[in-house]
Amino acid sequence: MTNRFLRNYIIVGLLVTITGGIILYQFLPDIKYPVIKSDPTVWNVPDINALPRTPEAGLIRYGRELIVNTSSYLGPKGSIASISNGMNCQNCHLEAGTRIWGNCFAIVASTYPKFRPRSGRLESIEYRVNDCMERSLNGEKLDSLSKEMRAMVAYLKWLGKDVPKENKLKGMGIPQFPFLDRAASVEKGKQVFYLTCRRCHGENGQGQLKPDSSGYIYPSLWGPNSYNVSAGIYLVSRLAGFVKYNMPYTDTPAGSQLLDDEAWDVAAFICSQPRPVKVFKADWPVLATKPFDFPFGPYTDSFSELQHKYGPFAVIKKRHL
Ligand code: HEC
Ligand code: HEC
Numbered sequence: 001m002t003n004r005f006l007r008n009y010i011i012v013g014l015l016v017t018i019t020g021g022i023i024l025y026q027f028l029p030d031i032k033y034p035v036i037k038s039d040p041t042v043w044n045v046p047d048i049n050a051l052p053r054t055p056e057a058g059l060i061r062y063g064r065e066l067i068v069n070t071s072s073y074l075g076p077k078g079s080i081a082s083i084s085n086g087m088n089c090q091n092c093h094l095e096a097g098t099r100i101w102g103n104c105f106a107i108v109a110s111t112y113p114k115f116r117p118r119s120g121r122l123e124s125i126e127y128r129v130n131d132c133m134e135r136s137l138n139g140e141k142l143d144s145l146s147k148e149m150r151a152m153v154a155y156l157k158w159l160g161k162d163v164p165k166e167n168k169l170k171g172m173g174i175p176q177f178p179f180l181d182r183a184a185s186v187e188k189g190k191q192v193f194y195l196t197c198r199r200c201h202g203e204n205g206q207g208q209l210k211p212d213s214s215g216y217i218y219p220s221l222w223g224p225n226s227y228n229v230s231a232g233i234y235l236v237s238r239l240a241g242f243v244k245y246n247m248p249y250t251d252t253p254a255g256s257q258l259l260d261d262e263a264w265d266v267a268a269f270i271c272s273q274p275r276p277v278k279v280f281k282a283d284w285p286v287l288a289t290k291p292f293d294f295p296f297g298p299y300t301d302s303f304s305e306l307q308h309k310y311g312p313f314a315v316i317k318k319r320h321l
Pocket of ligand 1: 089091104108136227231
């Protein structure tokens with residue numbers, strides 16, 4: 001008798017506790033535990049100063065130094081070799097390739113070897129670096145086994161070591177922004193240049209050399225010491241994208257300071273000026289893969305070289321991949 005009573009008592013007690021618990025639970029404040037998760041659109045640049053004092057780390061540091069002060073080592077008066085035009089890799093890959101929107105190197109390690117339509121082959125990092133040596137620095141290739149090439153590749157691999165191939169990072173490479181509905185204007189671009197760029201890059205786009213002429217304080221934008229016509233940045237859309245997000249240069253990223261049409265027009269003006277001509281006959285083995293703004297024919301469409309160079313681009317792009 002006492003046992004059964006006790007049993008019922010316990011069962012009822014349990015039921016009351018459970019139901020009460022469930023009811024109370026509804027009224028509990030919604031507790032959110034802090035989740036420590038980094039923003040997948042932001043690249044966390046590894047810290048070069050945190051590297052140890054080992055030979056491997058030394059090679060990475062040397063690679064960074066070569067990218068920042070290329071001219072001191074490989075320029076016309078270079079201490080290692082005289083095989084490039086006096087520009088530094090950093091002139092176009094800002095802050096040693098670590099600045100977002102500044103043609104950064106975040107995704108190099110994870111995407112190379114990579115198939116590129118310009119060469120029509122799978123390219124290693126060494127191959128891609130030599131592309132910029134021969135075109136952007138209007139120079140000569142480095143031996144893949146040279147200390148300088150191994151150092152730059154070590155730096156690029158270290159820089160991108162934590163970036164997965166599939167990523168959501170923002171501001172990689174040179175971003176694209178909307179086309180104009182007209183052709184980019186050399187005349188209007190000239191005015192933008194004189195108002196906004198001349199004070200640093202010089203009256204004739206020649207830039208400004210360091211006092212000991214070991215390299216540039218402000219690099220040339222055209223003329224004999226600039227990149228050649230086979231460089232990627234000779235395409236109006238690449239140049240406009242770079243300029244739109246990065247020029248006038250500021251020590252800390254200042255966001256876009258130019259209007260879209262100013263960036264397109266000034267890029268057209270710079271691309272209309274003379275620069276070294278070096279042609280690579282094996283480029284674009286499949287004509288249809290030429291970019292919409294590639295300024296040299298033949299093409300698979302009927303638009304002129306002039307329209308391919310300056311636009312209007314939307315109609316051409318429609319016909320492209
Ligand atoms: C005159 C400008 C310029 C200079 C100088 C320059 N580059 Fe480049 N580089 C570019 C452009 C433009 C691209 C292609 C970016 C794009 O299309 O998004 C590029 C691409 C690259 C890439 C491939 C990036 C990727 O994500 O696929 C590497 C690696 C590279 N450059 C290394 C170098 C190195 C190393 C140097 C110095 C030896 C150098 N560059 C100098 C303009 C330059
Ligand atoms: C305050 C000075 C300053 C102004 C103004 C300025 N730039 Fe630059 N520009 C630089 C510096 C410095 C670099 C190289 C950055 C580096 O090496 O870290 C550079 C690099 C460049 C490059 C890539 C390297 C090359 O030589 O092709 C281009 C293109 C460029 N500037 C275009 C422009 C244009 C177009 C304007 C005007 C809209 C402009 N800049 C205004 C300082 C300036």
